[in-house]
Amino acid sequence: MDTEELRDVAGGISEWARRVRELRTEEGYQILTHNDRSDLKPGQYLLLTPKPEPAFERAISKETRAFVLDRNGFTCQMCGAVAGEPHPYDDTRKTRLHIGHVIDKSMGGSDDPANLRAICSVCNEGAANLTADRPSSQKLLAQVRRATATDQREVLRWLLRKFPQELDSKR
Template sequence: MKKSARGQGAKAKLREYFIANVGQILESTTLQQVAGGSSEWARRIRELRNEQGMNIKTHNDLSELKPGQYILVNLKPIPSFERAISKETRAFVLDRNGFTCQMCGAVAGEPHPYDSSRKTRLHIGHIIDKSQGGTDDASNLRALCSVCNEGAANITLERPSSEKLLAQIRRSSGSDQLKVLQWLVGKFPKQTSDFLVKTKEI
């Protein structure tokens, strides 16, 4: 109960800080301090975005942001998703995954291989995110350590080459290709503008 109250307190502090600094690039070190030094600060930010609909962006969304930087673009809410994973489902997924992170292999309770200063803590993550139509069914869930869940250990995943990505995009429907285009334009607005200018010059 106390842990949950601390989490809610950290989330409220982060929410107020983002609103007070809307449009400003915020560093992870500052946000962790705002959250009272909580090790769960990144998770609270995801909850603000996914569950409360705050338009918070990271380097995954905007090219001008560096890893560890966040920005509340504006106060216009985005679609939010209620997390409704039961304790029974959490327990089932953790047991099924052998209490081991499915990205890096770290085992719950042991020193983390990428951050030996803290013990491995496991969370439940979605394979297909709810924002992309994923569900809370056990088949769409997996155990992830806090490091991988925060995106700090994405190096454990092999990144697809541009050739493979383009091959997949070419095979997709026109509507899906437009969604990819919209996402790319949103992430690279300056580069898109420069490209259009060069195209007109040719």
């Protein structure tokens, strides 16, 4: 089944992709995508069996998800990709964010917001309980200095949008 067929089955509902995720996670249907099987292309889905398995309980509430995404600035905490923008390491798709554990549950981590972070689907695919160290300001400045003047100006514009109160307090 592909995206067009799903859209037709859903009666043209624009939120059909969210509904597919709900069918997988909340109702227990085994719906596979290209992330699950390499023979499927993006936008193709495979229903393994029409009988759902017992659904798992969503451990992280919608409120906690929203809090973590907002706290992390809707930015992947491993690679810095921003939700909805083209992914910097995989420009074939836009960045989709998930909620990941800093210390995985299999290693004793909890669902407490302090142990959760926004992580993009590209990093999440290869995370395997890894935590990337955040670069120091010295390393970041070295990278910015190496960038072109145009890119440095773009970084400045982004920083001014992110921290407008800093500019106001200097005046």
